[in-house]
Amino acid sequence: MAIKQRDGSYAVVLDVSITTPQELKKIAEALEKHGAKLVKFSESQRMVVVGIDPERLDELCREAGVKLAPAVGSVVRSVKFCPGKALCTLGLQDTIGIAERLKKFEGLKLPSKMKIAVSGCPNSCTEPAFRDIGLMGTKDGFTVFVGGSAGMKPRIGWKLAEKIKPDEAVKLVERIIEFYKGNAKKGQRLGDFIESIGFEEFKNAIRE
Numbered sequence: 001m002a003i004k005q006r007d008g009s010y011a012v013v014l015d016v017s018i019t020t021p022q023e024l025k026k027i028a029e030a031l032e033k034h035g036a037k038l039v040k041f042s043e044s045q046r047m048v049v050v051g052i053d054p055e056r057l058d059e060l061c062r063e064a065g066v067k068l069a070p071a072v073g074s075v076v077r078s079v080k081f082c083p084g085k086a087l088c089t090l091g092l093q094d095t096i097g098i099a100e101r102l103k104k105f106e107g108l109k110l111p112s113k114m115k116i117a118v119s120g121c122p123n124s125c126t127e128p129a130f131r132d133i134g135l136m137g138t139k140d141g142f143t144v145f146v147g148g149s150a151g152m153k154p155r156i157g158w159k160l161a162e163k164i165k166p167d168e169a170v171k172l173v174e175r176i177i178e179f180y181k182g183n184a185k186k187g188q189r190l191g192d193f194i195e196s197i198g199f200e201e202f203k204n205a206i207r208e
């Protein structure tokens, strides 16, 4: 989806986070050909390109070899992740691997937007405690936070579970999303929904 800018041009968000110089070159060539004016990176570390003709998005994506990222609307947004133990010397968990598995939720329609972040250690470079769902790596697995947010109504998420292995973390995220999708009111962020029913009730429902 193209996002209108102040000057009347359009921006698009490409699902590009970790890439290689070869892929980047291909993307750059396609962007240049399609008249992109500038590139920046979003809060979820995806590539934002300004100055793209919204009528030619499919063509651009095909030539660049990329997909669009779910960056607007009441959907699961792009999963934000740090390099984790694959690259970072402080990493305790495989963030790239779990982010890849969580990708299946991206773009899913929900009562409100949902931001997910994964960090490879408690340094929390991706701020998982301030996302709707946050997975924070520890030496024993992931600590799972829910209901956090930044923005106009900042909130530190509730700690839902600790020492969660990757397989169980993916299933837990799925249960959270399903319960939220089936029970929250339109426009209600996960944190507001948890507040409305109480954290203990939410926790019990997710456990079942």
Ligand code: SF4
Binding pocket: 082, 083, 084, 085, 088, 089, 090, 091, 092, 119, 120, 121, 122, 123, 124, 125, 126
């Ligand atoms: S959260 Fe930890 S593993 Fe991830 S980039 Fe920061 S220090 Fe490295």
